[in-house]
Amino acid sequence: MRLTLCNGSPRGRSGNTPILEEHFARGVRSVSPEHRIRTCTLGEPEGFREALEAFGEDDAVLLGFPLYVDAMPSGVKAFLEVLGERRGEHRPVLLFLVHSGFPEGVHTRLVGEYLERAARRLACPCGGVMRFGGSEGIRQGGNGKVLRSMEALGREFGIRGHLDPQSLEALAGVERLSSWILGLVGWASRVFYWDRILKKNGAFDRRYDRPLEPR
Structure with a gap:
């Protein structure tokens, strides 16, 4: 199988x-070393061209990106629009990876539904939409559970060629958190993330300043 991973992050x-x-690619490779996987970054001109080539050549294409509030990056939207204009006879399996800093599944659900429709309009099989929240701390070494889930989904795709709806539902998590859990999450993110960044930059004691407020 030839698989291209497209990074749509700004x-x-x-x-x-x-x-x-x-981590998804690790799971795919663990099934068979014969799977050929390449990566490209949509924000780079060469990467954008490679992604278009993959759509016309490869067996499967994964398009991954973060949400900003509830919106996809403009570069991802532009890529999908170009695909719509350049449809040929080749129809790769399309997979999508959508993640958000917000913890609730409701933030990624509508974009997930849009991507399923986009695959149908492109006349491509949809291998699955992986979506989940709480991804902001991954680069700092957090959320190892999600990374393990990504490897498991990669293995699943390497074997079946598509992702099981139950696996995708489990990854998406809770649609809405209860009010007391939201309060706890807000406190933890403030204390362990934002306050740490403020202290690192010497701005913690001035966190309530309002320099633009009229005097």
């Missing part, structure tokens, strides 16, 4: 998307 190679895609 952060490019320094984002969380390539880490997630690499």
